Amino acid sequence: MHSRSFTLLGLLLILWQCPSTGAKFIESLDPSEKYDYVIVGSGAGGAPLAARLASYGHRVLLVEAGDDQTDTYQYRVPALNLQASEFVPMTWSFYVTHYNDAKRQRQDSKMTWLTPSGQHFVGRNPPRGSTPYGILYPRAGTFGGCTAHNSMITVLPDQSDWQAIVDMTGDDSWAPAKMKKYFTRLERNRYIPSSYHGHGYEGWLTTSVTSLKFVIQDFKFTHMVLGAAASVGQGIGKIITTVHGLAEVFLRDLNSGLPDRDRRDGLFQMPLAIRDGARSGPREFVMEVMGARQENGEPKHHLDILLNTFVTRILFDKDDQGEKSPRATGVEYASGQSIYRADPRASKDRDMPLRPDGIITAQREVIISAGAFNTPQLLKLSGIGPREELEKFGIPVVVDSPGVGTNMQDRYEATLVAKNPHRFKLTSRCTWMKSYPDPCLENWKTSTPISKRGGYTTSGLVLAMLKRSSVSVDATPDLFISGAPAAFTGYYPGYSYDAFKDPTYWTWIVLKAHTRNRAGTVLLRTSDPRDTPIISFNSFDTGTNENREADLDAEALVEGMMWARKAIRNVPKFPSPFWEVWPAHRARTAEEMKDWVKKEAWGHHASCTCPIGADDDPMAVLDSSFRVRGVDGLRVVDASIFPKIPGYFIVLPIYMVSEKAADVIHLSTYPVSN
Template identity: 55%
Template sequence: MMLATALYAALWLCSQAEARFITEVDPKTVYDYIVVGSGAGGSTVGAGLAEAGHSVLIIDAGIDLTATDEYRAPGYSLKASEFPPMTWEFFVNHYPNLAMQRRDSKMTYLTPSGNRYVGLHPPPFSKPLGVLYPRAGTFGGCTAHNALVTVYPEESDWDNIAKLTGDNSWNADYMRDIFKKIERCRYVPNSIIGHGFHGWLTTSVASVVFFLEDPKLLAMLHGAASALGQGFSKLFENVEGLVQVLHRDLNSGYPNRDRRQGLFQIPIATKQGSRDGPADRVKLLMQGTPGGLFSSAKTYRLDVLLSSLVTRIILQPPNKPGYAARAVGVEYATGPNLYRADPLSNPNARLPPLRWLQAGREVVLSAGAFNTPQLLKLSGLGPRQELGRMGIPVIVDLPGVGVNLQDRYEVSVTSASPQPFFLTKLCTFGRTKPDPCLNQWLYGSNDAEKGAYTSSGLAFAVLKKSTVAEDDIPDLFIAGALANFTGYFLNYDNVATIGARHWTWIILKARTRNRAGTVMLRSRDPRDTPLINFNYFRSGTNYDGQAEKDALALVEAIDWARAATSNVNNFLHFDQFHEESPGPNVKTTAQEAQWAMDEAWGHHASCTAAIGADKDPYAVLDSRFRVRGVDGLRVVDASVFPLIPGYYVALSIIMAAQKAAEVMDEDSKTTPPAPPMPPPMPPPAFSYGNGYSYGGGYRGYGPFGPNHFNHGRGGY
């Protein structure tokens, strides 16, 4: 052990002590931690570990687009999510029954001519692909294209994990302290409890000026208040009342915060009108700027390797009976657009030569709720039966990998009026050059002058408790948006932003009861997307009427949204809004429920490698993010939650990742580094199919049998 530690230290010292983007890695370099994925989880945990003094490599299949307008301008968030260099297109199923799936107007098909069709009437012999579920294949992950919503989860989300695991460091008070370390709040005075004011993630809200300048936007706010009841509508009798409503703090730390209903402005992750997120924190470390959480050092050992697809985890067999296998590194291929969710990917291209990297301490999977279970399974960690069907030897039988997939149910009530909103009437969302609103955003001196693009278009939110909520916590988050947004389908960003005449009530059913979604391997090829089925409503968790309760909550929200729009029309006598979706033919409660079950979508996939109790066979992780049955391997992303938290998941992931960095730093003080990997040895080549084969390796576990690892030095 002393020799291994000395060798490891020598390799550590000979590597460069600075943070940087790199294009290749010297195979002799050993990082303390290799983090797979650069999103909300990966960039946060990687930066936190680097600030604590550890050497870290973040590896991601995408490229850095943080300097583009698509990344920086909040108003381009929809455009960013369909920006070809940035997006990954997953196509998912909501139901196992194709007849039910075909009722969704967002269903996508591959036609016999090779085109993609979206809708209810595909050409004959078209192949069903599923419903678009956009992810971000870029540095920053989905924090590079999301709507920047930064909403604190409920206390019960954290207390539940503490109770489940017996680990009190997950309790709500401790996690609020984590949040305060992270946040740099810019929308409430620093006397407000529960907020942080010196962290790295800047939080803001849209300028109140926008409501004062746009009569229709103000009317929408008034209509929502009227639908909520007399108490809220009275507040609109003067400007002071308006400001009072818009200054209600959605993320406060006051008692009873989780039970409040009504109108709120939506906190977003923006800094001086531009997107802010975990990728920006990593880049600050590269510039020698500390994040302020651990140290004030001016250099950090943090490298970021992009355009590199991790294909599996290197697992070293136990050296004694009864001991666990150990994750000692990753196998990866370098090249652009390798993953087949990438719209720029060439499906017939050969995989570049495979390489491997050693982690001196641990490997951290932060690849997201779809790709983390895929990588675990490709590495022999997952349900025995599924791995057996794929011909992958089982290293650890983990039946909880890729099950328990959870999401929100979301639907939209959309309306159009004859005249455009003043705030966005000149905005072209990148369809023309110049884009007047982009120029305003680029050259304005503050958020009010920068205009509409300082926001993602979500004007405000309503928290509401349905009659079927499980407790006193609101289960409906209804956001008002200056858009024509009905969910995700090809070209949805253009449909949503043309004309500036539409208003959408985006209804999000939080605390959904469905736990039945799955992520399963499509093949052994790591470039293939997995098979994803959310098993909505009656096809999922429904042993006690859960599906009907979730559908009824959506119906109540639809009715509320319709009432709010009707109130708006009472204020705008000459510019009436006319409903387009669900539309006038959807009238009764039964019709609304069926429409919701047909058209619902989600975009917060979570819980596919969950933390749980020691006695739970489906608990993939312990409370310290460690994969059970394997040493040196952790998961830090949306997969870790046993139940999907809060209303929007990004902040919950960031908080969990910051906690993970602290936990791992603490554990490093009592755990020795891993011994160096054995030298490469050439085993036989094994074919993946589609022109993909393995060759070369080291003594360890691979998915084709024990005692060899194929890292691709030959066999192509």
């Protein structure tokens, strides 16, 4: 297949003590500026946190290693999310392993190598002398982080995900009902009437669903929905050639506020972070806060953003007497583009030393929001991590914290791809910006209303199915299955082009949620901050498997794949049938499929590498208030904070955590008794 909440008095006190002088993108630091909080990383954790803290009256500096690409079509156009992940100005390409055994790892058809000629080769049999890279794991080094290229899927986690943190830490502020309030605060829902309970309608993140008119316009797409509905006994006998009929096939709201929400299965329309046909994200919240003005026209808040600034180390004020914990005072940084070697444009010259350009000081706290890979890397480079690993690289130990860079978790995902000779009408004229003019892009730019702007107004993921496998826990659906008109088989260099070069393909994407594996690691490769870490997921039986966890996860994934196969077979054969092309003959039986998913499964929700935990847990890097244990003035707010990977798609849980962190931090400075 391959070729590749706070008091008014408290707020007034802040505004009096810290008069606002502006909010802006800055190119360099003003030595006279004093920031309360320095936040490293502008992704799903850092950007909302920065905006919310600034809106509370704090002086905030948000530091980002990349630049701002949010005016590009790759960012703005929902359908170009795959292209955005390989858009060189914003991409950070990590290469990871699922297995440490090289022989086993190379059985993955997505295995990537660097050939002697300096080219990427994808496959099992590279040219002689090629260097193994691993499996591509696209991340984003740009303003907005991975919210700049994600598929915009916006799905609430289960209540049990939050309750588990309460049970672990004894901190009731994580209770599900309290966490749900952060969702309603951040959401600006545009697909449910405002009288419906459980949603927000005035927040910063616009959520919508793809108009069913798009599906009706495409006969082939409609047939795919019918095949899926037939496979779950949903919609049989319904008339689906009208919008009303099609709506009856779907359950209404995947993010419902109903008590049984976490137990429902079946077909749903996909909630997406899309506003008027364009990507919605924390960027909009940041810009709203920066653009807010007082009655006299002066900026209302103080939020500065420093781009192209690569943080190399966290700085600490240490008590020589050892009577107080070290306190984070700021960060050391280097200025410039493409410094980090996950950036395809970065220099690989190892003879060129990295010279820091300066220091940024935080008056109150430093907050790291660099993501599941870079946050543990930065902590370790700063002396917080497993003692043995730090000493190996000559890094002075600030805190011996053995849990940093462990406990890494992800989903397991696999796809089933099918085709028939007829093109999908929605995408048949799209060039995906590989050639110009691109009729679909022109339609997106010029047409009104939105229902006439074409397929580029959606991510392509119109429908979702929740399904319980036979090995699910507590009757909670553990399979999230979505479909798209594409040929997507995972991540490798060039995948975003291959997925759409032929508009006759359909892909069912099977995601195993609530995975049991906690064995992934992020280890330092060198002490050079520019080098990417060694990222090993230790999948399936090479990871957590004391009680058949690996087999249970694999079995669930197989059931999802078999459902997808059934859905393809249930597609009406008029005008012509679909045939499966991936995995097809490579996995005919359930047993063969189990072996195949162990070779081919991947994920893209890496998390849990600096987990919150109980006070008596030596592996707990953070307390329940996001504070790094063993030091003062340092917190982490991003995907790495979870003790166990939440829900189905991780971006919304991170947004909710970011909003919570803002309140925790604000109230720790101005107690609620004020």
